[in-house]
Amino acid sequence: MEVAIQCEHVKKIVTNLEKQEMILKVETFKVNKGEQVVLMGPSGSGKTTLLHLLAGLEKPSSGRITIFNEELSQLSEKQRDRFRGNHIGIVFQEFQLFPYMSAMENILIQNLASTKFSGREAKEKAERLLQKLGLAHRKHSKVSLLSKGEQQRVAIARALLHKPKLLLVDEPTSSLDVKSGMEVVALLKEICTEEKTTLLLVTHDPTVANEFARVEKMDNLNEIYAKMLNEVTK
Numbered sequence: 346m347e348v349a350i351q352c353e354h355v356k357k358i359v360t361n362l363e364k365q366e367m368i369l370k371v372e373t374f375k376v377n378k379g380e381q382v383v384l385m386g387p388s389g390s391g392k393t394t395l396l397h398l399l400a401g402l403e404k405p406s407s408g409r410i411t412i413f414n415e416e417l418s419q420l421s422e423k424q425r426d427r428f429r430g431n432h433i434g435i436v437f438q439e440f441q442l443f444p445y446m447s448a449m450e451n452i453l454i455q456n457l458a459s460t461k462f463s464g465r466e467a468k469e470k471a472e473r474l475l476q477k478l479g480l481a482h483r484k485h486s487k488v489s490l491l492s493k494g495e496q497q498r499v500a501i502a503r504a505l506l507h508k509p510k511l512l513l514v515d516e517p518t519s520s521l522d523v524k525s526g527m528e529v530v531a532l533l534k535e536i537c538t539e540e541k542t543t544l545l546l547v548t549h550d551p552t553v554a555n556e557f558a559r560v561e562k563m564d565n566l567n568e569i570y571a572k573m574l575n576e577v578t579k
């Protein structure tokens with residue numbers, strides 16, 4: 346079985362008010378190709394930090410992160426950017442769309458970071474994704490005029506444009522009502538199954554987690570958070 350994500354002895358240390366502070370320590374974490382996994386934990390448990398490390402947006406202070414046989418810590422920032430551009434899709438919590446550009450323009454921006462598809466191929470893929478996500482009628486609309494749920498789906502289409510091997514999604518339901526949130530989760534699961542994309546979805550919402558066969562809890566994964574919890578409950 347091909348391995349999509351492998352973390353070994355990963356630590357992240359940050360400087361906080363001139364003091365060094367470890368915020369994440371993950372001994373091992375492994376996700377196989379094609380798996381759909383939820384990362385669950387409350388605010389402050391290190392979910393976003395871990396997601397950023399897996400995306401190569403940040404480097405671990407020590408330890409190894411391997412994504413589809415590529416050890417991210419061996420890559421320069423530029424190489425990590427290129428790897429991410431071709432193989433990883435990210436849906437950020439705050440979407441990070443350009444508000445004054447259309448839905449289609451926002452999606453096609455992804456193609457600038459990827460070397461996989463020609464302009465025409467990217468446009469065709471964008472059209473198919475918009476159709477699939479029920480947004481075909483909104484493709485020329487300015488993103489700032491779209492509802493939160495529609496913006497979320499634009500962000501998903503952008504993340505999937507380059508057919509990533511791994512899709513990382515941060516809190517997809519936090520700014521949506523329950524019904525739209527669950528619709529988005531169902532769409533993500535469906536598309537990732539169809540495209541054989543490995544999915545790692547971060548949430549603090551048990552209703553979302555219930556939809557997935559594998560749920561990893563941050564208090565098991567992040568030893569720093571587990572220690573903090575232990576001290577609080579002592």
Ligand SMILES: Nc1ncnc2c1ncn2[C@@H]1O[C@H](COP(=O)(O)OP(=O)(O)OP(=O)(O)O)[C@@H](O)[C@H]1O
Binds near residue numbers: 368387390
């Ligand atoms: N660059 C940084 N400098 C200092 N502290 C940081 C930094 N990044 C994260 N932290 C701290 O590390 C902890 C984990 O943060 P992280 O954002 O990963 O949590 P989270 O589980 O994603 O929370 P949320 O659900 O609120 O987004 C928090 O206590 C946060 O304040």
